[in-house]
Amino acid sequence: AMIDVYSFGIISYELCVGSFPFAAELKELGGFFAKLGEKICEGLRPSTKGMRQGVPQEMRKMMTNCWQDEPAHRPTFRQILAELHSLSSTAEGKSVKTERYLSAGVPGEPKAWCE
Numbered sequence: 656a657m658i659d660v661y662s663f664g665i666i667s668y669e670l671c672v673g674s675f676p677f678a679a680e681l682k683e684l685g686g687f688f689a690k691l692g693e694k695i696c697e698g699l700r701p702s703t704k705g706m707r708q709g710v711p712q713e714m715r716k717m718m719t720n721c722w723q724d725e726p727a728h729r730p731t732f733r734q735i736l737a738e739l740h741s742l743s744s745t746a747e748g749k750s751v752k753t754e755r756y757l758s759a760g761v762p763g764e765p766k767a768w769c770e
Contacts, residue, residue: 657726663735664721668701671710671718676701698724713742
């Protein structure tokens, strides 16, 4: 589901930054998660400015694509896997074998759920 893609983008952000993505906003809202949820539904997204220097631009772009307001504009997990494969192939000359996963049905895609 596309909410899973959004969640993947947020978790990726947390791994790249090393902290909760909306910590400052949550503090401004008095610690009320419900208010933060409203802000997120209104379009609040994490900033990529606080990311570590070593995070590739392609990874930043993939994360922000996962957060698109319109779920139909978010990538599928198959597209995410392809991007991660591409990133891993260029990182220090190392490659991760993902061909098996790219050819398999991905649970986040509707077709895979119906088969």
